[in-house]
Amino acid sequence: MRRARRITLLASSSSSVVRIPPTSLPLQPSLPPVASRPSNHGAAALFCARFVSTSLPPPEWIEPLFDVSGLAHDPNNLMPSPWVGRISDLLRSSPELETDLNDFCGKFLVRLSPNFVSFLLESLDFVRKNPQLALRLFRWAEGQKGYSRSLKCYVLIVDILASSGDLEGIRSLVSEIRDGDFVMTVPASNSLIRSLGVLGMVEEILWVWRRMKESGIEPTLFTYNFLLDGLVNAMFIESAEKVFEVMEEGRIQPDIVTYNTLIKGYCKAGKTQKAEERFKEMEVKYVNPDKVTYLTLMQAYYSEGSFDSCLSLYYEMKEKGLEIPPHAYSLVIGGLCKERRCFEGFAIFENMIERGCKPNVAIYTALIDSFGKCGKEEEAMRIFERMKVEGFEPDEVTYSVIVNCLCKVGRVEKAMEYFEFCKEKGILINAVFYSSLIDGLGKAGMVGDAEKLFEEMGQNKCTRDSYCYNVMIDASVKAGKMEKALKLFDRMEDEGCDQTVYTYTILIDGLFKEHKNEEALKKWEMMIDKGITPTPASFRVLSTGLCLSGKVSRACKILDELAPMGVIPDTAFEDMINVLCKAGRFEQACKLADGIVDRGREIPGRIRTLLINALRKAGNADLAIKLVHSRIGIGYERSGCIKRRLKENLLYKSSHTSKAAAYGCRSNATISSPNWKSFDVPSARGYSGCREVKNELYSDQHCLVSRRGEGSRD
Template sequence: MGFVMTMSAANSLIKIFGELGMVEELLWVWRRMKDNGVEPSLYTFNFLLNGLVSSMFIESAERVFEVMENGKIRPDVVSYNTMIKGYCKAGKTLKAMKLLRAMEIVNLEPDKITYLTLMQACYSEGNFDSCLALYHEMGEKGCEVPPHAYSLVVGGLCKEGKCLEGHVVFENMIQSGVKANVAVYTTLIDAFAKCGKMGEAIELFERMKTDGFEPDEVSYGVIVNGLCKSGRLDEAMEYLKFCRANEVAVNAMFYSSLIDGLGKAGRVDEARTLFEEMVEKDCPRDSYCYNALIDALAKCGRVNEALALFRRMEDEGCDQTVYTYTILISGLFKERKNEEAMKLWDMMIDKGITPTAASFRALSIGLCLSGKVTRACKILDDLAPMGVIPDTAFEDMITVLCKAGRVKDACKLADGIVDRGREMPGRIRTVLINALRKAGNADLAMKLMHSKIGIGYDRMGSIKRRVKFRSLLES
C-alpha cells in the first residue's frame, strides 16, 4: 500500500533519516519526491545536505549544493554552514575557507556558527594565525563572538607562547560580557608559567578564585609545574599541603612536576618519597613520574637505583620511552659502565624504539670519551636507514674530544668525515677551531685558522691531495 508524498512528510523523513545516518533511505525519499512531483523547499535541501554531511557523503553533498547554486532555490547561510562543516570534518579546510569568501560574493553574511566551525578546524590543524584572523574578522563585522571562539584564540596564542596577546583577548572577552571558565583561566595561567612569568600566573590564579571559579586539579598542576620550573620548590610544596588538607585531587602531572623539581635541586630522597606516596594515594604513575626520578638518581650517581626503577617500570607496565633510555645511557657512561650502556642501547633498538638526536648524543659522547670513536661512527651509519640523522652529531663528538684534550682523535674524526663526504669541510674547520679555543688550545686554533688544513691542497707532481686535519699535530 502506497502513501501520498507531501512536502511536510518529505521534510520530516529526510530530517529523521539524515539524523540517523540512514543515507539510502534518505535518498529513497528524495527520489519519491521527484516521482510525485513534489518540489523541494530550502528546508528540504538543507535537511538533505545535513544528512549527507553527517554521514560524510561529502561529494554527494557537493552535487546537491551545486544544484542549489544553479537552480531556483539558492543556498542560504545554513546551507553554506553545513557544507563548511562537511569540508572541515573531511580535513578540507582550504575548501571551507573558499566557501566563506564565496558567501561575500553572493551577499550572504557569515554568522557565528560559520566562523566558529572554521576556527575549530584551524585550531585543530595548529593554524593559529588563521584562527586569530577569523576572530578579528568577526569583530570587524560586528558578529557576536561565542565563548568557545575566545577559548580557541586564547588557547592558540598560548600554545605559541604569546601569553600577553592571549591575555589581551581574555580581557576583551570579559569586557564583552562573556563569562570566563576554569579551562580558559588555566590555559592562560599555564602560558604565563611557561613564559617564566610566575608573578602574573599566580595573580591570575588568585583572580580566578576571586571571580568565583574553583581551581581544579589541572589548575593546581600548572601552578605547581611553573613554580618547580622556576626553582620555587618550597612554594610548590605548600600547594601540595593545601591540596591534601582540602581534598583537592592531585594528579600524576602534579606529582611529576614536584619529583622533577626536587630531583633537579638535588633533593632526591624527597622526590623518592613523593614517588612512593603515589601508590598510597591511588595515583597511577606514568612515564613522566618514572623518568623524573630516574633522571634525578642517574645525575647524582645513584645509577643502580635508577636501573632498579627502570626494571620496576617494566613490571608495572609503564612505557619506557626513548627519554628513559637516554637518561640511563648517559648515567651509565658517566659511571664508566660502558658495556651496560651499550646493552641498553641495543635493547632500545631491539624494542623498536627509534633513537633521537639526544639519545645518540648521549651514546656518542660516552663512546668518544672511552676512546671508541670508530664504534660511534659505525652506529651513526647504522642509524641512517632508520631515518635518524642527527645534524650536529660530528660537531658534538669533535667538541667533546677537544674538551677532553683528545685533539688527535678529533683531527682523525674530522679527516674521516671529509674523506667520506659526510660534511662540508669549512663547517668542520669552524667547529674544530671553536672547540680548540674553548678547550684552551688557542695556539692550535690559530694555526688551524691560518692553514690550508681541510680546505686547501698540496701538490706532489701531478697528484693533488687535500691537507689533512692530522697535519695540525705533525709540525
C-alpha cells in the first residue's frame, strides 16, 4: 500500500517538472539504459515503468525573451533566453541542421515558437547573411507539430532572400502568404514592399498594395517611397510618376527620398532633362537636395559625357556646404581627365585632399592617364611617385597607364623596365598593358620585339582583343610588312576576334600606299558587306587613295552611296580637292568642284579659297581665270570689279606683264585711291564662305599695291 502511494506521488510530481535550460553543457548522447535489478514484484515494476514513461510532459514552446523584473511585468526589462545561445551555436556549427535540431529539441522536450524563430532570423547576423541557412531553419520550424505559421517570419525570410536575388524562392513564399490568410499590418506591408521593390517584382508589390487596401490599412510616407522604389527598379517610370502625382494631390507630400527615387528613375531611363526639371522643382517645393540628389545627377551627366554639367553640380554642392562624397570627386576628376583638362582635374584633386577626403587608386590613375595623354609625361610621373609615397599601392591598371604614357613619348626602354618589374612582382598584366607596349614598340620601329610580345600574350593565356590586333597590324603596315598584316587580319577571324572599322581602315590605307588599289577596294566592299559602318576617317583614307590613283569618279560614287548612312564627313569634298591640288591635278580638282554644283550642292567658300591658293602656287593663271568664271562660284554674286582685280593679280603673279598692265590702267584710279578698301563686296545668298573670299581679295590687293609701288620706284 505504501509502495503504491509512492508511485502515485512520483507520477503526479512528474507532470509539473520545471525544465532548466542548459547553459554551457555540450550536447551529449543519452546514456544507455541501466539493467534493472531482479525483483520479486516484476508485474508491479513493469506497471510502474509504463505508468512513468507514458506520463512525460509534452514539449514546451520556448520564447526568445523572459522577464527578470519579478512580479511586475516590465516589457523594457526583458533578457534573452539561454536557449537562444544554445540554438545559435547549433546553427553556426551543425553540418546536419535538421537532424541536430530534432535531437536537441527531443532531448530537452522543447519546441521553437514562431516568436523564437523570428527572433533568430532578425537578430543573428550570420543567419541573415546566409539565405540558405535561414530558409532551412524556417522550413524546419514549420514542420514542428502544432507550429502556427507567423506573418512576421514570412516577412523576415522574404527580406533575407531578397538580398540574394532569389526570385523563385520569394515568389513561392509570397504565394504561401496569399494562401495563409494572414492579417496584414503596416510594418509587414512596408517591409514586403521594400524587399520586393529591391528586385522590381511589380506583380507581387501590387498584390501587397491591394491586400493593404482590403485590410483598411492607410499607406504611410514609407509605404509610398518603397512602392516608388520598386516601380523605378522595374523601370515602370510612368507608373512611378502617377504614384508621385497621387502623393502631391493627397495628404502625404513627397519628401527628399521621394524626389531622389524619381530622379534616379529618370536617370536610369536616360531622361536626364526630366530629372533636371524635378531637381529644379525641389527648390520651389522647399525640399532641399542632399548629396544623394547631386550624386545621382552627376552620375547621369558623367554617363552622357556632359562633364561641364557634372562640374557645375560639384561647385553648387561646394557653395551650399554639402558633404561631397568620394565618388562625386571621382566623377568630376574622371570627367575632366577624359576631356584632357588635366590641370583642372588636378585642382579639384588638391581641393579634395584639403577637405580631408582621401583619394583612391582610381583617381590617381585617372590623373596620370590624363597628363600622359596630354604629353605631360613629367607631371604624370610625379603624381605616380606621390601616389606611392602616400601609401597607395599601384594596381595593374595604374602600371598599364604608366607604360602607355612612356610609350607615347618614345621612352620604350623605360616602359619595358616597368613591364619586367610587374612580371617579377606577380602583378597581373592585362591585354591593355600588352597592347600599349606593342603599340609603342611598333611606332619605335621595333616590330620584332612587338611580335614577340604579341605571341607571349597567347602563351600566357591573355586574350588578344581587337585593339591588340589593330596595333599589331598597324605596326606591320608601317614597317612595310603588308603580307604579315594580312595574315594577322585572317587570324583575327579564325580566333573569333571582331574585325572593327579601324582594322579595315589600317589595311585599306596600307594597301593604297603600296598601290594595291583593287585589293583596297575589295577590303572596303568586304567591310560594307559585313554591316560595319564606315567612319569619316575610313572614307577619308579611301577617297585619298582613289583620288591619287585617278579614280575620282569612283570616290564620288561611294560618297553618294554613303549619304543615306549619314557618315559623310563635313570636309569630304574639301579633303578630296586638297589631295588633288597637292598632287598637282588641278583640272581634276576643278571638275570635281563643278560636279558638286551639278549635284545641286553648294560649294563652301573654303573650297574655292583652297583652289585659288593652289593655283597661285602652281602659277597656273589661265586655269585660275577659268575658275573665276566657272560655276564653282554659285551661291554668291560676282561683280566685274572683283573679277577684274583678282584676274589682274593672277596675271601679274604669272608674269603676264602686258595683260596685267592693261587691266591695271583700267583700275588704276581705284587701286591708288586712299579708300581702296571701300570697294563693295556683294552680300552672299546663303553662302557661308563670303568672308573668307573677301579677306582673300583684301590680301591680294595689299600685295598688288605693294608690288606696283616697288615698280614705280624702280
